[in-house]
Amino acid sequence: ETGVTQTPRHLVMGMTNKKSLKCEQHLGHNAMYWYKQSAKKPLELMFVYSLEERVENNSVPSRFSPECPNSSHLFLHLHTLQPEDSALYLCASSQEGGTALNEKLFFGSGTQLSVL
């Protein structure tokens, strides 16, 4: 499959569960991102990995833990989430050059997360 793929598409979890979201990009890009999309709110940047090194972390709660083992794969590990964490979690990738961070993002289809 080409582009950016995310699994699972849907996830329901309890507040005490531990789960992981997976993202894989087939575009040869060198930067990957996690965004949170809640109803009626702007897309919120959570994490950025450029050349497998985390370069941005917008004060996201520690119950969200990212992992980027290589330039093609990105994970978001979830534990002890709250109901307000229910949202669409989008992964994106881009080809970064110098200071050109966050340009021409290619998004995945997202994981719709529900926390009960």
Next chain:
Amino acid sequence: GENVEQHPSTLSVQEGDSAVIKCTYSDSASNYFPWYKQELGKRPQLIIDIRSNVGEKKDQRIAVTLNKTAKHFSLHITETQPEDSAVYFCAARRRALTFGSGTRLQVQP
């Protein structure tokens, strides 16, 4: 940090009419302004972008204008078609992208 305001939140036009969506940003050092389109149940997709050294950019029926002095930029869609119906997001970047809250465009056939 950067703050991006987007208006209107919803917009309904007749097929063939033009649609305009406006955004303002707060950080005068922002230098890159993309627009994304998200159809219902689908991923956001980049449709056009502009850098701060350019005042206007066109791509077929879509155009973006930038006024650096006033710190606002707009998306113009001409000859709208039903397939233009979607949520449109603007964004501004100094280092990281900050998105607007989105405009739901409905094109009535």
